[in-house]
Structures are given as C-alpha cells and as structure tokens.
Amino acid sequence: MSRRFHQVDVFTAVPLRGNPLAVVHGADGIDDATMAAFARWTNLSETTFLLPPTDPGADYRVRIWTPGGELPFAGHPTLGSCWAWLAAGGVPRDAGMVVQQCEVGLVRVRRQGTRLAFAAPPLRRSGPLDAALCTQIAAALRIAETDIVQHQWVDNGPGWCAVLLASAEQVLALQPDWPALGSLKLGVVGPHGAGSNAGHDAAFEVRAFIGNGAYEDPVTGSLNASLAQWLIGAGLAPAGYVAAQGTAMRRAGRVHLQAEGDTVWVGGDVTPCIDGQVAL
Structure with a gap:
C-alpha cells in the first residue's frame, strides 16, 4: 500500500x-x-x-x-x-x-x-543521582567526579539522567568510554559564555549519549525539555534560553526553551x- x-x-x-x-x-x-x-x-x-x-x-x-x-x-x-x-x-x-x-x-x-x-511533559523521575551512578558516569566520560558540578534524574519517558559540567568546552571535549556507560541514557550540559565561548548564540551546549548501541543523538528534544525543567527550576538557567547540540557531530542544532508558569515550552x-x- x-x-x-x-x-x-x-x-x-x-x-x-x-x-x-x-x-x-x-x-x-x-x-x-x-x-x-x-x-x-x-x-x-x-x-x-x-x-x-x-x-x-x-x-x-x-x-x-x-x-x-x-x-x-x-x-x-x-x-x-x-x-x-x-x-x-x-x-x-x-x-x-x-x-x-x-x-x-x-x-x-x-x-x-x-x-x-x-x-514538556512532566518528569517521571527526578532527584539527584546516587554516588555509585556518579562514579560510573565520571568513569564513562573519562573525567574526575569533581568535574560534575550538579547531577539529576531528568526522565520524562526515555530514561534520561544528566550531569552539569562547568563549561561548554568540557562538554565538547568529551570522548566517552561507551562500554562503561552500560545501558545509561545520559545527558551532559555545560554553559557557554566564558573565554572562547563569549558571545555564543546559545547559553548551553548539550550532548546526549545512549549507552546501548554506543550512540550519540544529534539534537534531542526530550532531553532538552527535561534539562530545562531541572535547570530553570533549580535557578541554574534563566527562564528563557537557547541550547546548542550536535556541534561535536558537525551539526548545528538549536533548541529554544521558555518557561511560562509551570510549563516549559521546547x-x-x-x-x-x-x-x-x-x-x-
């Protein structure tokens, strides 16, 4: 047919x-x-x-x-x-x-x-990650645990967890150890706006790593939705911002986030x- x-x-x-x-x-x-x-x-x-x-x-x-x-x-x-x-x-x-x-x-x-x-749909799971999971994530990202500034479950269906690093440069430099990720669906976010990133058109750089299949998603609406709910709700991001994603894959995705009352629009x-x- x-x-x-x-x-x-x-x-x-x-x-x-x-x-x-x-x-x-x-x-x-x-x-x-x-x-x-x-x-x-x-x-x-x-x-x-x-x-x-x-x-x-x-x-x-x-x-x-x-x-x-x-x-x-x-x-x-x-x-x-x-x-x-x-x-x-x-x-x-x-x-x-x-x-x-x-x-x-x-x-x-x-x-x-x-x-x-x-x-953005409501989160199915939120709250901080446990210590063992943070240890696994740091090892999988080949970074020190102290490089993780904040961490959170941000699951709105697919199962996302997330970590915040200090800068977009750190996010873009990541070369994950895929087997160490296991079955995690991991979002990593870091702010633009300092050093070589001054004046960037996006406030944050985002990457999405899917352990099963060793896959990086180019631009991820569900992850950016839940990241915004976390970051805006925790006072880590303004009520409206743009996230860049896909840079490391030679893409140029832009996600526009805006909180209006209890709703985040993606x-x-x-x-x-x-x-x-x-x-x-």
Whole structure:
C-alpha cells in the first residue's frame, strides 16, 4: 500500500544540520512488526507513524520507533510529526494549539513565529543521582567526579539522567568510554559564555549519549525539555534560553526553551527534506 512519507530535519532551519526524522502518514493497518522493521530500515534515531487519535482530546496519534524499539515520548519526533501532519493538511480543533496523543499522554504543540514548540511533559523521575551512578558516569566520560558540578534524574519517558559540567568546552571535549556507560541514557550540559565561548548564540551546549548501541543523538528534544525543567527550576538557567547540540557531530542544532508558569515550552525549526510516497 502506498502512503505519504516525509523526511524532515528538526531543530534547524538549514537542511542537514539538525536531527532527521522519517514520518509515515495514514499508518492505519501497519502492524508492530512492520513498524519496527521500517524503523530499522530507515536507520534514523526515530521514525514515526501517524494515526487517528483514540483520545477525544487529541488531533492525531503518533507512534515513535527507534531501530531498537518503541518509545513512549521523544521531542524531535513530536515537532517533526506535528509539522508533517500540518503539511499534509491536518487541521487542529483549536487553531492556536495542536494536541498530539502518544504513549505518555497528550502533548500540546503550538506555533512560536516560524517555529513549533511542545509543552514538556512532566518528569517521571527526578532527584539527584546516587554516588555509585556518579562514579560510573565520571568513569564513562573519562573525567574526575569533581568535574560534575550538579547531577539529576531528568526522565520524562526515555530514561534520561544528566550531569552539569562547568563549561561548554568540557562538554565538547568529551570522548566517552561507551562500554562503561552500560545501558545509561545520559545527558551532559555545560554553559557557554566564558573565554572562547563569549558571545555564543546559545547559553548551553548539550550532548546526549545512549549507552546501548554506543550512540550519540544529534539534537534531542526530550532531553532538552527535561534539562530545562531541572535547570530553570533549580535557578541554574534563566527562564528563557537557547541550547546548542550536535556541534561535536558537525551539526548545528538549536533548541529554544521558555518557561511560562509551570510549563516549559521546547521549540525549534523544522525543515523538509523529502516529500513522497512509501510502500508499506
């Protein structure tokens, strides 16, 4: 069966500089095995499948797959899927807000000028990491434990934990020991703004390391969402800031974070790369 297909680049206004996403429209009738096989075939960090909602409060439903399995939520697939749904003629019930249904529940997506932004879902796990985990992370990052300025669970579905280093330069210099990461999904963040980074367009540099598969994600919406909830909530970041990610991979992702009351909005550009049909 032929279905509409998009491939988009998320968190960038320049093609090939962000995080790519494959989107299959009208995915009714595609079974789990086929979704999994197609996600392995695209070999992108995520592939999504758009379906009619089963929740009356949603405009559409999305299922999010990696080559290794299904995710309950992910950030760049949320923005990319919403863009593709709108580009294919989707009309939200509320002209000012799109409501996406995924495994974590309903996620609101709004337009911020030319960008889309999603409301960060609540954290499933928070609080400081234990000492043994900090020791493992320091060893895996090949740094001293004293280089970890702050640490926190920032899990909003995928299982993220995070550490804050003193500078963006330290973050960019990391060369992780992948086997030592084990099964961790680790976010590392450090501030720009001092030394050679004075005047940088981003306040923080972020990297995302996925131990299983020895994989670094180019630009990660879910991680940036939960990092912002932590950093802003703890007074470690202003209420609005830009995070850079992907620099170490020769990408140029930019994630726009803004706290409004109890909600953190996670925004970014979406750039289309492929618009066609796929046989599934």
